[in-house]
Amino acid sequence: xxxxxxxxxxxxxxxxxxxxxxxxxxxxxxxxxxxxxxxxxxxxxxxxxxxxxxxxxxxxxxxxxxxxxxxxxxxxxxxxxxxxxxxxxxxxxxxxxxxxxxxxxxxxxxxxxxxxxxxxxxxxxxxxxxxxxxxxxxxxxxxxxxxxxxxxxxxxxxxxxxxxxxxxxxxxxxxxxxxxxxxxxxxxxxxxxxxxxxxxxxxxxxxxxxxxxxxxxxxxxxxxxxxxxxxxxxxxxxxxxxxxxxxxxxxxxxxxxxxxxxxxxxxxxxxxxxxxxxxxxxxxxxxxxxxxxxxxxxxxxxxxxxxxxxxxxxxxxxxxxxxxxxxxxxxxxxxxxxxxxxxxxxxxxxxxxxxxxxxxxxxxxxxxxxxxxxxxxxxxxxxxxxxxxxxxxxxxxxxxxxxxxxxxxxxxxxxxxxxxxxxxxxxxxxxxxxxxxxxxxxxxxxxxxxxxxxxxxxxxxxxxxxxxxxxxxxxxxxxxxxxxxxxxxxxxxxxxxxxxxxxxxxxxxxxxxxxxxxxxxxxxxxxxxxxxxxxxxxxxxxxxxxxxxxxxxxxxxxxxxxxxxxxxxxxxxxxxxxxxxxxxxxxxxxxxxxxxxxxxxxxxxxxxxxxxxxxxxxxxxxxxxxxxxxxxxxxxxxxxxxxxxxxxxxxxxx
Ligand code: XCC
Numbered sequence: 001x002x003x004x005x006x007x008x009x010x011x012x013x014x015x016x017x018x019x020x021x022x023x024x025x026x027x028x029x030x031x032x033x034x035x036x037x038x039x040x041x042x043x044x045x046x047x048x049x050x051x052x053x054x055x056x057x058x059x060x061x062x063x064x065x066x067x068x069x070x071x072x073x074x075x076x077x078x079x080x081x082x083x084x085x086x087x088x089x090x091x092x093x094x095x096x097x098x099x100x101x102x103x104x105x106x107x108x109x110x111x112x113x114x115x116x117x118x119x120x121x122x123x124x125x126x127x128x129x130x131x132x133x134x135x136x137x138x139x140x141x142x143x144x145x146x147x148x149x150x151x152x153x154x155x156x157x158x159x160x161x162x163x164x165x166x167x168x169x170x171x172x173x174x175x176x177x178x179x180x181x182x183x184x185x186x187x188x189x190x191x192x193x194x195x196x197x198x199x200x201x202x203x204x205x206x207x208x209x210x211x212x213x214x215x216x217x218x219x220x221x222x223x224x225x226x227x228x229x230x231x232x233x234x235x236x237x238x239x240x241x242x243x244x245x246x247x248x249x250x251x252x253x254x255x256x257x258x259x260x261x262x263x264x265x266x267x268x269x270x271x272x273x274x275x276x277x278x279x280x281x282x283x284x285x286x287x288x289x290x291x292x293x294x295x296x297x298x299x300x301x302x303x304x305x306x307x308x309x310x311x312x313x314x315x316x317x318x319x320x321x322x323x324x325x326x327x328x329x330x331x332x333x334x335x336x337x338x339x340x341x342x343x344x345x346x347x348x349x350x351x352x353x354x355x356x357x358x359x360x361x362x363x364x365x366x367x368x369x370x371x372x373x374x375x376x377x378x379x380x381x382x383x384x385x386x387x388x389x390x391x392x393x394x395x396x397x398x399x400x401x402x403x404x405x406x407x408x409x410x411x412x413x414x415x416x417x418x419x420x421x422x423x424x425x426x427x428x429x430x431x432x433x434x435x436x437x438x439x440x441x442x443x444x445x446x447x448x449x450x451x452x453x454x455x456x457x458x459x460x461x462x463x464x465x466x467x468x469x470x471x472x473x474x475x476x477x478x479x480x481x482x483x484x485x486x487x488x489x490x491x492x493x494x495x496x497x498x499x500x501x502x503x504x505x506x507x508x509x510x511x512x513x514x515x516x517x518x519x520x521x522x523x524x525x526x527x528x529x530x531x532x533x534x535x536x537x538x539x540x541x542x543x544x545x546x547x548x549x550x551x552x553x554x555x556x557x558x559x560x561x562x563x564x565x566x567x568x569x570x571x572x573x574x575x576x577x578x579x580x581x582x583x584x585x586x587x588x589x590x591x592x593x594x595x596x597x598x599x600x601x602x603x604x605x606x607x608x609x610x611x612x613x614x615x616x617x618x619x620x621x622x623x624x625x626x627x628x629x630x631x632x633x634x635x636x637x638x639x640x641x642x643x644x645x646x647x648x649x650x651x652x653x654x
Contacts, residue, residue, distance in 0.1 A: 293391070448479075
């Protein structure tokens with residue numbers, strides 16, 4: 001195997017890496033070879049909170065005496081524990097701010113759409129609007145959709161600046177969970193307030209007690225999961241439709257040689273939704289034909305892709321580490337980006353080819369890109385301008401176009417509501433059949449496998465190996481973000497995959513209901529759907545009275561962004577055992593790491609874990625699931641099922 005072939009398990013990625021090399025175009029994979037991570041920063045031991053530092057307080061290499069320990073402090077006296085906890089907390093604050101600021105943008109557009117002020121946007125899921133109105137205590141009666149939605153929009157926006165009380169969606173959690181949070185004093189008040197407070201606490205000379213810092217980080221993270229992210233998911237569903245199963249295709253092979261390829265990349269679905277509408281405009285289509293193209297091929301990258309894939313079946317070009325490689329194909333006429341996970345190197349890679357890099361968010365410009373700002377009051381006009389720029393660029397394509405042939409069919413769009421309907425039927429929507437199959441042992445447990453790619457590990461390998469190992473062991477997988485795409489590329493997002501890859505028990509349930517063994521639940525913001533699903537499973541009964549009682553676990557083995565840490569922290573604070581891979585950001589302090597990995601379980605009933613090896617990570621998760629089954633008294637049922645299966649095989653063999 002060549003060095004290049006060790007970079008990814010995805011043949012399309014390898015093919016484009018070879019092309020990039022031949023074209024003399026540098027990618028993240030090259031930079032990962034050339035620059036190793038800073039070891040002190042990686043373990044969370046670098047404190048740059050003030051100008052007397054940065055202070056380095058690395059983890060001790062050997063067993064230390066009290067005297068050595070006393071020397072290991074920053075100039076201000078900050079201990080390794082404080083430094084490590086502060087750095088971790090700041091990651092949570094940044095991650096929460098990203099999801100929540102995305103949510104604020106959605107809420108603003110929602111309100112304007114409710115008032116009928118912006119063309120192209122309208123309320124699409126009235127049922128869900130009513131549900132949210134009830135959560136917010138907005139009167140329904142015989143009021144118009146517009147009136148109800150306007151009130152919901154105002155209330156949603158007020159969640160960001162709320163100064164006291166509790167975030168409204170906290171009430172969606174099981175009662176026992178709410179009680180745990182209240183007793184610990186971590187129920188988030190306002191979304192912005194928790195982010196600001198955490199940044200304040202981690203400023204030089206403020207909170208210097210690692211336990212207190214990590215608890216505050218939990219409160220902030222909960223403001224993400226049960227606040228910003230959940231608001232965003234819910235309002236996006238009302239505006240653009242709650243996802244239902246839809247067919248899609250994924251991988252770089254979705255790019256087309258004879259069409260204008262426009263790749264939307266980033267996170268907010270606002271502009272991509274309008275691009276989907278405008279792409280069929282006769283004027284746009286005519287313009288495309290006039291330059292010799294057969295049409296316009298809209299495709300997605302990263303979470304923008306997940307959003308329009310699950311609502312419209314728009315093809316996905318790839319996940320995080322493939323963003324530069326789409327451009328390397330030489331066939332992308334425009335890459336349209338908004339916020340989060342867009343690498344600055346896109347501008348350089350675009351220069352090697354003909355691609356126009358177009359930034360669209362007022363919050364994110366990239367040197368060397370064209371900026372066409374999204375304005376919700378003129379969204380169709382902006383979308384049209386972007387498409388025209390892309391069409392205009394078609395003629396500038398260079399001769400060295402090479403598009404990998406790899407694509408894979410997927411079935412996506414498993415929102416929490418859809419799973420409910422699929423399992424229980426429209427008139428009896430319920431998780432009961434899922435609970436029954438967990439209780440009888442056909443399904444051993446539930447795993448959320450989420451998160452990014454990371455150039456420090458073989459692209460897609462840890463996530464895919466983990467997912468395969470879990471489903472083989474009858475654990476149903478809920479996936480979001482870039483890991484959901486990994487599953488898609490490997491063919492795991494189809495109902496047929498159950499027979500091929502899942503254990504006997506899980507396969508039999510998937511067959512009966514027509515579900516894939518891995519359910520694509522959306523973008524990273526939609527991890528809130530997993531929280532809602534977990535709460536619904538608890539409420540349907542038979543599996544304890546809290547999320548922490550469920551035979552469930554979470555993982556992000558290829559994480560890289562601060563958002564991933566915020567997500568992990570809100571899952572842990574919601575009672576879930578969550579395993580991360582690649583690297584762990586608090587290894588500089590054994591005490592802090594132990595607190596997150598062990599002591600958190602005493603208070604939050606959830607805990608962190610770290611295991612970069614996917615098979616070992618699967619083992620940890622399955623052991624946890626089995627421990628929970630035992631505590632629920634349903635371990636015996638599973639043994640019986642296994643015995644039955646063995647018996648059946650014996651009979652078959654005879
Ligand atoms: Fe970004 Fe959401 Fe991570 Fe993928 S999974 S690399 S955060 S696109 Ni969110």
